[in-house]
Every structure is written in structure tokens, then in C-alpha cells.
Amino acid sequence: MLAVQVDGSDVTTIEGLAEGEELHPMQEAFRQNHGLQCGFCTPGMVMSAIDLVKDNPSISETEIREGLEGNICRCTGYHNIVKSVQAGAKAMGG
Numbered sequence: 001m002l003a004v005q006v007d008g009s010d011v012t013t014i015e016g017l018a019e020g021e022e023l024h025p026m027q028e029a030f031r032q033n034h035g036l037q038c039g040f041c042t043p044g045m046v047m048s049a050i051d052l053v054k055d056n057p058s059i060s061e062t063e064i065r066e067g068l069e070g071n072i073c074r075c076t077g078y079h080n081i082v083k084s085v086q087a088g089a090k091a092m093g094g
Contacts, residue, residue: 026085027046029084030046030084030088033080034080035080035081035085040074044071048068049089050088052064053085059094064086
């Protein structure tokens, strides 16, 4: 999406998730479960994961994998990313 397409809208970025020094539950889950490697894909993975969990708090592993399939990570086999999203979902009340 181009920036001009969200002109006048509220946009939340990865930097806007934390509350001061306290990470968002999904960010903390990625940290605790080694869901980040080089960090290149991490913002997109975390933001997508939050949206997936918001719409489906009891999300399954298959749904997580399908929901993140457009986000490419070249460092991992996605195992720890899926584990992180599951932990984040639980921490967010799922």
C-alpha cells in the first residue's frame, strides 16, 4: 500500500505497539520463543500475527501458517514463528 492511500488514517507500526518499555504480548512472544532471526521479516510477521489473532483468538497452527504465507522469512523454517504466534495468541487472551 502506498502512503498516500492511508492519508488521513491512523497507522500503527511495529514501533507503536509497545507501552513504554513494556512490549506488546506478541512482540514478547516472538522474543521469548526465538521467532525472530535477522529481524528483516519480524515487523511484518508480528503485525500480521496480531491481526490474525484479533480476528481469531483460538487460531490453529494451520491457520497461522496460511495467514502468514505472504510474509517471507529466509532464516527459519517457520517453526519458531508459528510457536511465537501461538504463545502471543494465548497472551492476548486466545
